[in-house]
Amino acid sequence: MEGSKRTLALVLKRQDYREYDSLVSFYTKEYGKLSLMARGTKKLKSKLAGHLEPLTLVDLMIIPGKGRDYVGSAIGQEAFLNLKSDLNGLYYAGLGLRWFNRLVGENEADSELFYLLLNYLDILNTQESEELNKELGELIFSFFVFKFMAITGYRPATSDCLSCGHKIIPGKNYFNLKNGGLVCADCFSKRPLGENTELLTISDNCVKLLRFMLDNNLDLSQKLKVDKKLIKEMAVLTRGFLNFRT
Template sequence: MLSIVLSRKDFREHDQIVSLYVKENGKLSLIVRGVKKIVSKNSAHLEPFSFVNITIEKGKEADYLTRVQSVDYLRNVRENLNKSLMASYAVSIVDKFFSEGDHDEQFFIFLENFLFFLNDLENIDNKEIILLLDYFMVNLLYFLGFNFSSNEKIANSSILPYIEILEKGNLAEVLLIDFDLYSAKKIHKVIHNWFEHLLERKVADWALTCII
């Protein structure tokens, strides 16, 4: 089953719990036996934002990941610190806000497209980092059940045209938005504040987290 690795954490002496977004099943947490052992063949394939094919074994109290095959390691992302931070942030947010069993194949496609777009980018500057992550977070809200542009205050504000591009445009169109870095940061701050307001939770500012 095609999956995107979201996170991994230690469990018992040699095992880990790996969180994935599976195309067919949505978000799942699976135990991987022996993955911390030096001889483990699975460990290298289970880094966050990797694309993998997995086999699952049903257990009485938990399910187990018994086989993993690498599909795409996104090498170009990992070799660029800014892009690596962006991809790591994106999958960590998915892991944080999606519940076990949440399933939407369209969201899988959205996340897949975002990660491969990052992988294919030759270079990226600070303004583009902000624009792309604003795009990701605004659309994440949509998949979580919130329509940013339908909010009355946003709908009556000067940033509505920008929000509509983020909601309805594609990634290539987002990069064509004619903003300087100062304007991008100013509008980003509004988006971040509204993101926290709508979800009623603190969220690390992606512009600060992913720009070095």
């Protein structure tokens, strides 16, 4: 069809729109986040509807419209069924998708982000059900978040202190949630009043884990050995860091 475009896309969100239609948010490989109209998806015989549920990878055809562009066709490529049949899998996939949707603006293409999200869902989808417990889910989610931050320009500083610039040495260190990076004990003791809520203590092992995540691809094939306590510390850090980005 004239003016139409094709791209791989992940369905982020779908809302009802008017009587028979839907408004669907996609993260596309070629064009970034797009919000498109899908016509007739609420009619009983709609073939389109099944492929437009969140957590689906589709081969998408986009047709230019007068106001909003719309979905010409969407052919399902991967439905992540394994993940969808697992409560923890579904929870962490949904969590990742919601944050991704909140932090990404419309019409900013970034194929690296597309593949990061696809990879995240793939990893959750290929875990054995009995292995995907809360701890592993948290670990994969944290990994995903810090990779996301690095790609979008919010890579936390982990080698030098944010305030004085000296090399971070093991011992007592802090993480500045607002500015994204480590702060040494010296600077912590001299911090101005009112900066307490944005500073979190961080253990040496958590610093190591953070550096590992930032320097490696999102991948769990190397079977990270991380204990529960460290995963919990990383989970608090991840959520605190996310909350300061919105």
